Amino acid sequence: MKKIRVVVVDDSALVRSLLAEIINRQRDMECVGVANDPLVAREIIRELNPDVITLDVEMPRMDGLDFLGRLMRLRPMPVLMISTLTERGAEVTMKALELGAIDFVAKPRIGLADGIKELADQIVEKIRVAASAQVKRAVPQPAAARMATSPEGAGAAATTPPPKLLGRVSTEKLICIGSSTGGTEAVKEILMRMPADAPGILVTQHMPPGFTTSFAARLNGLCQITVKEAVDRERILPGHAYIAPGGRHLRIDRSGANYVAVVEDGEPVNRHKPSVDVLFHSCAQVVGPNAFGIMLTGMGNDGAKAMREMKDAGSYNYVQNEATCVVFGMPREAIAHGAADEVLPLLEIAPALLSRLRSGGGDRYRV
Incomplete structure (x- = not known):
């Protein structure tokens, strides 16, 4: 069996040692090198050509984001970020995913050694996913676009015209989106194409507590x-998207004539909390034919069964195609369950949905 070859880049000797030990315990992977800063890492990567890199964000001599940006432009490869569970760490992690990192692991600020050991199963699973992911070379953005997508430029004028209004959107329509690995950028591509009067949108993206606030912002x-971020029992309004808080499930309920978001604790479903199955199942039960489902890139099968329930209840469903997915796990399972009405490249999903809304309000049986 060919082993996954991993290089660990972290300025902490303790973290490097712990990660190398965790990796080397696995039968299907090995730590082939460690580096305490990006400049050392650059030479090791050039020499060893690993399958996956684990990368810390805050390091001496070169910031982890600067290194990641250069790496994805010049020598793109799967990168798993090791992030700090802080507000600043969450903001930086979102930027790392935008630059092309496959996924991230949030390490604790205190009790580091025990915390890393407790995360061992999650770390090795994400390394395996990263090793099989589709990595694309990063394309440098124009200066104006960089400003608009940077934390400092949030809210800056868009570089493209705003999406055309629907004109007669129904408050009865809802859009439900499920995604996991690679999904932060995929969700962004969908939501940026939504006009100000789009139907209410609910998003379950697999993400731990502390990161969805930054993601939504x-x-x-x-x-x-x-x-x-979704708040328990708030009304779901047109022109709004509600992100499932990390570590909480999100589902839909009715309060009189209105749809409301329900945010609740509970056991993981399909090993995830939030779970796409929870959101999609509630959508099938409560929204039925007034719903649109969208399944985006991600590992595993979360949401596939419930997306079929949505279709059986009358919803119209879009699934991202393999060529544009980082990981084609969740979309593949949705297709296998017969849940997809259309399988499209990522950039064609929002236009197709909006065209359907404009032409007939989403009725799946309309000619």
Whole structure:
């Protein structure tokens, strides 16, 4: 069996040692090198050509984001970020995913050694996913676009015209989106194409507590619609997207004539919390034919079964195609369950959905 070859880049000797030990315990992977800063890492990567890199963000001599940006332009490869569970760490992690990192692991600020050991299963699983992911060379952005997508430029004028209004959007329509690995950028591509009067949107993106607040804030600065973390029992409004808080499930309920968001604790579903299955199942039960489902890139099968329930209840569903997915796990399972009405490249999903809304309000049986 060919082993996954991993290089660990971290300025902490303790973290380097712990990660190398965790990796080398696995039968299907090995740590072939470690580096305490990006400049050393550059030479090791050039020499060893690893399959995956684990990369810390805050390091001496060169910031981890600067290194990641250069790496993805010049020598793109799967990168798993090792992030700090802080507000600043969450903001930087969102930028790292935008630059092309496959995924991230949030390391604790205290009890580092025990915390890393507790994360061992998650770390090796994400390394395996990263090793099989589709990595694309990063394309340098124009200065204006960089400003608009940076934390400092959030809310800056968009570099493209705003999406055309629907004109007669129904408050009865809802859009539900599920995504995992690679999904932060995929969700961004969908939401940025939504006009200000789009139907209410609910998003379950697999993400731990502490990171969805930054994720929502970043999207809110880029989109015509309002993007926020979902709050329990708030009314779901047109022109708004609601992100499932990390570590909480999000589902839909009714309160009189209105749809409301329900944010709740509970056991993981399909090993995830939030779970796409929870959101999609509630959508099938509560929204039925007034719903649109979108399944984006991600590992595993979360949401596939419930997306079929949505279709059986009358929703119209879009699934991202393999060529544009970072990981084609969740979309593949949705297709296998017969849940997809259309399988499209990422950039064609929002236009197709909006065209359907404009032509007939989303009725799947309309000719």
